[in-house]
Amino acid sequence: MPKMPQAGQRLNLSSIKAVAHKPIVVERSGEYCRIRTLRPDEVNKRIEGWLADPAVAAGLNMPGTVLSTEAFRAYVASFDNVRRMLLAIRTKSDEPIGLIMAEIDQRHRVGSLHLIVGDIAHRRLQISFEAVTLAIWHMFSERGLQKLMFEPLSRNQAAVTACRLGMLRQEGELRSHRLDAKTGERLDQLIFALTIDEFKSRVRVAAKLPIFEGPGLAKEFVRETARSFGRKQN
Secondary structure: OOOEEEEEEOOHHHHOOOOOOOOOOEEEEEEEEEEEOOOOHOHHHHHHHHOOHHHHHHHHOOOOOOOOOOHHHHHHHHOOOEEEEEEEEEEOOOOOOEEEEEEEEEEEEEEEEEEEEEEEHHOHHHHHHHHHHHHHHHHHHHHHOOOOEEOOOOOEEEEEEHHHOOOOOOEEEEEEEEEOOOOEEEEEEEEEEEEHHHHHHHHHHHOOOOOOEEOOOOOHHHHHHHOOOOOOOO
Protein backbone atom coordinates (compact mmCIF):
# COMPACT_ATOMS: atom_id res chain seq x y z
CA MET A 1 0.00 0.00 0.00
CA PRO A 2 1.26 3.53 -0.71
CA LYS A 3 2.24 5.88 2.10
CA MET A 4 -0.49 8.46 1.96
CA PRO A 5 -0.41 11.88 3.65
CA GLN A 6 -2.22 12.31 6.95
CA ALA A 7 -3.95 15.37 8.32
CA GLY A 8 -1.49 17.39 10.39
CA GLN A 9 1.50 15.51 9.02
CA ARG A 10 4.64 17.58 8.49
CA LEU A 11 6.96 16.53 5.71
CA ASN A 12 10.64 17.25 6.16
CA LEU A 13 11.75 17.76 2.57
CA SER A 14 15.34 18.39 3.63
CA SER A 15 15.56 14.75 4.73
CA ILE A 16 14.87 13.47 1.24
CA LYS A 17 18.13 12.17 -0.17
CA ALA A 18 19.28 13.67 -3.43
CA VAL A 19 19.39 11.28 -6.33
CA ALA A 20 21.90 11.18 -9.13
CA HIS A 21 19.25 10.97 -11.82
CA LYS A 22 17.38 13.92 -13.22
CA PRO A 23 13.65 13.94 -12.34
CA ILE A 24 11.54 12.43 -15.12
CA VAL A 25 8.42 14.29 -16.20
CA VAL A 26 5.86 11.86 -17.60
CA GLU A 27 3.19 12.89 -20.12
CA ARG A 28 1.51 10.11 -22.05
CA SER A 29 -1.90 9.99 -23.74
CA GLY A 30 -4.30 7.24 -24.78
CA GLU A 31 -7.71 7.21 -26.42
CA TYR A 32 -9.75 8.34 -23.41
CA CYS A 33 -7.32 9.83 -20.91
CA ARG A 34 -3.75 10.90 -20.27
CA ILE A 35 -1.30 10.66 -17.39
CA ARG A 36 1.05 13.48 -16.43
CA THR A 37 3.41 14.16 -13.55
CA LEU A 38 1.55 16.18 -10.92
CA ARG A 39 3.18 19.46 -9.86
CA PRO A 40 2.59 21.00 -6.41
CA ASP A 41 1.09 24.14 -7.95
CA GLU A 42 -1.54 22.01 -9.73
CA VAL A 43 -3.12 20.87 -6.46
CA ASN A 44 -6.57 22.38 -6.03
CA LYS A 45 -9.69 21.85 -3.91
CA ARG A 46 -10.98 19.23 -6.31
CA ILE A 47 -7.89 17.06 -5.92
CA GLU A 48 -7.74 17.65 -2.15
CA GLY A 49 -11.30 16.40 -1.77
CA TRP A 50 -10.57 13.00 -3.31
CA LEU A 51 -8.84 11.64 -0.21
CA ALA A 52 -11.85 12.61 1.92
CA ASP A 53 -14.23 10.59 -0.28
CA PRO A 54 -15.41 7.50 1.68
CA ALA A 55 -14.94 5.18 -1.32
CA VAL A 56 -11.37 6.36 -1.91
CA ALA A 57 -10.54 6.33 1.81
CA ALA A 58 -11.81 2.75 2.16
CA GLY A 59 -9.80 1.56 -0.83
CA LEU A 60 -6.61 3.15 0.50
CA ASN A 61 -7.41 2.35 4.15
CA MET A 62 -7.27 5.99 5.21
CA PRO A 63 -9.27 7.89 7.85
CA GLY A 64 -10.86 10.05 5.14
CA THR A 65 -9.81 13.48 6.41
CA VAL A 66 -9.39 16.60 4.32
CA LEU A 67 -5.83 17.90 3.93
CA SER A 68 -5.01 21.56 3.60
CA THR A 69 -3.70 22.83 0.27
CA GLU A 70 -0.31 23.45 1.85
CA ALA A 71 -0.11 19.91 3.25
CA PHE A 72 -1.13 18.28 -0.02
CA ARG A 73 1.34 20.37 -2.02
CA ALA A 74 4.10 19.39 0.41
CA TYR A 75 3.13 15.76 -0.12
CA VAL A 76 3.34 16.15 -3.91
CA ALA A 77 6.73 17.86 -3.57
CA SER A 78 8.05 14.86 -1.60
CA PHE A 79 8.05 12.71 -4.76
CA ASP A 80 11.47 12.72 -6.45
CA ASN A 81 10.03 11.64 -9.84
CA VAL A 82 12.75 9.05 -10.20
CA ARG A 83 12.08 6.36 -7.59
CA ARG A 84 8.71 7.72 -6.49
CA MET A 85 6.28 9.31 -8.89
CA LEU A 86 2.82 10.85 -8.56
CA LEU A 87 0.93 11.06 -11.83
CA ALA A 88 -2.38 12.82 -12.41
CA ILE A 89 -4.95 11.00 -14.53
CA ARG A 90 -6.63 13.56 -16.78
CA THR A 91 -9.38 13.59 -19.37
CA LYS A 92 -8.42 14.48 -22.92
CA SER A 93 -9.62 18.01 -22.11
CA ASP A 94 -7.04 18.06 -19.27
CA GLU A 95 -9.42 17.80 -16.30
CA PRO A 96 -7.83 15.94 -13.34
CA ILE A 97 -9.85 12.86 -12.41
CA GLY A 98 -7.44 10.65 -10.46
CA LEU A 99 -3.91 9.75 -9.38
CA ILE A 100 -1.38 7.00 -9.97
CA MET A 101 1.37 6.49 -7.40
CA ALA A 102 4.41 4.58 -8.61
CA GLU A 103 7.40 3.30 -6.66
CA ILE A 104 10.46 1.90 -8.43
CA ASP A 105 13.21 -0.35 -7.12
CA GLN A 106 15.92 0.50 -9.64
CA ARG A 107 18.34 -2.15 -8.43
CA HIS A 108 15.92 -5.02 -9.02
CA ARG A 109 14.04 -3.29 -11.85
CA VAL A 110 10.63 -3.80 -10.26
CA GLY A 111 7.89 -1.32 -9.53
CA SER A 112 4.48 -1.01 -7.89
CA LEU A 113 1.46 1.01 -8.97
CA HIS A 114 -1.49 2.32 -6.97
CA LEU A 115 -4.55 3.85 -8.63
CA ILE A 116 -7.08 6.40 -7.38
CA VAL A 117 -9.97 7.57 -9.54
CA GLY A 118 -11.19 10.40 -7.37
CA ASP A 119 -13.77 11.90 -9.69
CA ILE A 120 -17.03 9.97 -9.20
CA ALA A 121 -18.26 10.65 -12.73
CA HIS A 122 -15.22 8.84 -14.17
CA ARG A 123 -15.18 5.76 -11.94
CA ARG A 124 -15.63 3.30 -14.73
CA LEU A 125 -13.32 0.53 -15.81
CA GLN A 126 -12.63 2.05 -19.22
CA ILE A 127 -10.76 4.98 -17.66
CA SER A 128 -9.05 2.90 -14.95
CA PHE A 129 -7.93 0.28 -17.44
CA GLU A 130 -6.48 2.80 -19.90
CA ALA A 131 -4.71 4.82 -17.19
CA VAL A 132 -3.04 1.67 -15.89
CA THR A 133 -2.20 0.60 -19.46
CA LEU A 134 -0.43 3.92 -20.08
CA ALA A 135 1.56 3.51 -16.85
CA ILE A 136 2.47 -0.08 -17.72
CA TRP A 137 3.70 0.86 -21.20
CA HIS A 138 5.77 3.69 -19.73
CA MET A 139 7.34 1.48 -17.07
CA PHE A 140 8.20 -1.43 -19.33
CA SER A 141 9.03 0.26 -22.63
CA GLU A 142 10.62 3.49 -21.37
CA ARG A 143 11.89 2.87 -17.84
CA GLY A 144 13.28 -0.62 -18.42
CA LEU A 145 11.43 -2.35 -15.58
CA GLN A 146 11.02 -6.11 -15.64
CA LYS A 147 8.14 -6.57 -13.20
CA LEU A 148 5.20 -4.51 -11.95
CA MET A 149 3.03 -5.21 -8.93
CA PHE A 150 -0.43 -4.04 -7.85
CA GLU A 151 -1.43 -4.59 -4.21
CA PRO A 152 -5.08 -3.63 -3.59
CA LEU A 153 -7.02 -4.49 -0.47
CA SER A 154 -9.36 -7.40 -1.19
CA ARG A 155 -12.35 -5.18 -0.34
CA ASN A 156 -11.34 -2.67 -3.04
CA GLN A 157 -13.47 -4.38 -5.66
CA ALA A 158 -12.96 -1.70 -8.32
CA ALA A 159 -9.18 -2.12 -8.21
CA VAL A 160 -9.39 -5.91 -8.00
CA THR A 161 -11.74 -6.07 -11.00
CA ALA A 162 -9.51 -3.73 -13.01
CA CYS A 163 -6.52 -5.98 -12.31
CA ARG A 164 -8.37 -9.12 -13.36
CA LEU A 165 -9.84 -7.59 -16.50
CA GLY A 166 -6.36 -6.34 -17.33
CA MET A 167 -5.24 -9.99 -17.43
CA LEU A 168 -2.84 -9.53 -14.53
CA ARG A 169 -1.77 -12.62 -12.68
CA GLN A 170 -2.75 -12.94 -9.02
CA GLU A 171 0.52 -13.77 -7.35
CA GLY A 172 -0.60 -14.01 -3.77
CA GLU A 173 -3.01 -13.22 -0.97
CA LEU A 174 -1.86 -11.74 2.32
CA ARG A 175 -4.37 -12.71 5.00
CA SER A 176 -5.07 -10.23 7.82
CA HIS A 177 -2.21 -8.10 6.52
CA ARG A 178 -3.55 -4.60 7.29
CA LEU A 179 -5.50 -2.92 10.06
CA ASP A 180 -8.60 -0.93 9.15
CA ALA A 181 -7.79 2.73 9.81
CA LYS A 182 -11.19 3.30 11.43
CA THR A 183 -12.34 0.04 13.03
CA GLY A 184 -9.12 -1.85 13.72
CA GLU A 185 -10.48 -4.83 11.77
CA ARG A 186 -7.82 -6.91 10.03
CA LEU A 187 -7.93 -6.76 6.24
CA ASP A 188 -6.72 -9.06 3.47
CA GLN A 189 -4.51 -7.74 0.70
CA LEU A 190 -4.10 -9.21 -2.79
CA ILE A 191 -0.99 -9.14 -4.93
CA PHE A 192 -1.27 -8.96 -8.71
CA ALA A 193 1.79 -8.91 -10.94
CA LEU A 194 2.96 -8.59 -14.52
CA THR A 195 6.46 -9.47 -15.71
CA ILE A 196 8.18 -8.11 -18.79
CA ASP A 197 7.84 -11.51 -20.50
CA GLU A 198 4.10 -11.59 -19.76
CA PHE A 199 3.78 -8.03 -21.04
CA LYS A 200 5.56 -8.91 -24.28
CA SER A 201 3.37 -11.98 -24.71
CA ARG A 202 0.20 -9.91 -24.29
CA VAL A 203 1.44 -7.33 -26.79
CA ARG A 204 2.24 -10.02 -29.35
CA VAL A 205 -1.30 -11.44 -29.32
CA ALA A 206 -3.38 -8.31 -28.58
CA ALA A 207 -6.25 -7.82 -31.01
CA LYS A 208 -5.45 -4.12 -31.14
CA LEU A 209 -2.43 -2.13 -30.00
CA PRO A 210 -3.14 0.71 -27.55
CA ILE A 211 -2.72 4.39 -28.24
CA PHE A 212 0.40 5.54 -26.39
CA GLU A 213 1.54 9.02 -27.38
CA GLY A 214 3.40 11.96 -25.92
CA PRO A 215 6.39 14.30 -26.07
CA GLY A 216 9.57 12.66 -27.32
CA LEU A 217 7.88 9.54 -28.71
CA ALA A 218 8.18 8.63 -32.36
CA LYS A 219 4.92 8.31 -34.28
CA GLU A 220 5.43 4.56 -34.73
CA PHE A 221 6.73 3.93 -31.18
CA VAL A 222 4.04 1.43 -30.18
CA ARG A 223 4.14 -0.39 -33.50
CA GLU A 224 7.94 -0.65 -33.52
CA THR A 225 8.05 -1.71 -29.86
CA ALA A 226 5.48 -4.42 -30.55
CA ARG A 227 7.51 -5.61 -33.54
CA SER A 228 10.63 -5.83 -31.36
CA PHE A 229 8.60 -8.14 -29.08
CA GLY A 230 7.90 -10.45 -32.02
CA ARG A 231 4.43 -9.23 -32.98
CA LYS A 232 3.60 -9.94 -36.60
CA GLN A 233 2.69 -6.79 -38.49
CA ASN A 234 -0.35 -6.66 -40.74
